[in-house]
Amino acid sequence: MTVAGRRTIVIAGGDGVGPEVTAEGRRILARIIDKRALPFELVDVEYGASAYNRHGKVLTEAAFAAMRDADAILFGATGGPEFDAIPAAARKAGNLLAVRRELDLFANLRPIKPVPELHETSSLKARVIDGVDLVIVRELVGGIYFGQPRGIEVLANGERLGTNTHQYTSTQIRKVTRAAFDLARTRNSRVCSVAKENVMEAGRLWREEVQAVRDSEYPDIELNHMLADNCAMQLVRAPKQFDVILTDNLFGDILSDCAAMVTGSLGMLPSASLGPLREDGRRAALYEPVHGSAPDIAGQSIANPLGSIYSVAMLLRFSLGRRHDADLLEQAIANALAAGARTRDIAMGGESLSTTDMGAAVLSELERLLD
Structure with a gap:
């Protein structure tokens, strides 16, 4: 305007x-x-x-x-x-x-880039967080927060059932993947893609599409894949290993709050x-x-x-x-x-x-x- x-x-x-x-x-x-x-x-x-x-x-x-x-x-x-x-x-x-x-x-x-003056406010040791400089790139308009069907219904036996649908299209995944890879090119050219491909079909699609974009369009980017639960553990064990973390809407929400403890607040x-x-x-x-x-x-x-x-x-x-x-x-x-x-x-x-x-x-x- x-x-x-x-x-x-x-x-x-x-x-x-x-x-x-x-x-x-x-x-x-x-x-x-x-x-x-x-x-x-x-x-x-x-x-x-x-x-x-x-x-x-x-x-x-x-x-x-x-x-x-x-x-x-x-x-x-x-x-x-x-x-x-x-x-x-x-x-x-x-x-x-x-x-x-x-x-x-x-x-x-x-x-996620902790300030040295605040290392003591973190629940993690200074030697773990010193030098951490990473960015979480979270897909924001898809996944379980937007998927249909969703809602709460009463079943015939009187029980209540809550439903949320986790779904992604290849277009949605490729779009945010390019954004993450473009950002990585301005940093250290390393991307860790995070999903749950071992138990979720949408996670398997996520991994396949991210890998396909890397292979066809960004061969200069170093890409590895990590399960979301392992990534949560690695963020508090050895956060310096990460440069750009690429993940979906739900896991991005959770992992960024986990990573907040690297900064102390x-x-x-x-x-x-x-x-x-x-x-x-x-x-x-x-x-x-x-x-x-x-x-x-x-x-x-x-x-x-x-x-x-x-x-x-x-x-x-x-x-x-x-x-x-x-x-x-x-x-x-x-x-x-x-x-x-x-x-x-x-x-x-x-x-x-x-x-x-x-x-x-x-x-x-x-x-x-x-x-």
């Missing part, structure tokens, strides 16, 4: 701690846009329970139109008791799964959900922290905003083409942590900052680097 010659980035805080952490990502992004005189306007939209309470819809047509036309979306979180109280049909009509499907955000990137993790490149060279893209809505701490200003701020760095890198500024922002985060800035989840019982004070600490370090 263009407004007076300017392009747009949509900000949607959503539910729970989403608005709190997104506010910190937003003000840092706004500062970079202002400092660099970039032609982008930040457009705030309502999403989730607050939108439903005001408009009767989780996501209004106007808000979705803004998302659809934006150069990027910075998203907070969805879910929680207030969201769950919304009628099921209204939740389904505007939930995040629907947004992902409508915008074809098929490739979810979740980087789920609150540290960003993500990027990317659509296909369009003819104009742009793509739909949504950036969000991995941690979810955390309703138990919402409104207390104790949530860690670094997942959102790191997501801004990914937005700068992948949607705005500002790789140098993304590097500066990540350095600013490292500098703030080196100076002792901590939120409660990474303070290990020591002094901690509020959500806004942590954002201010990063912004202060960024100001020095931007000059």
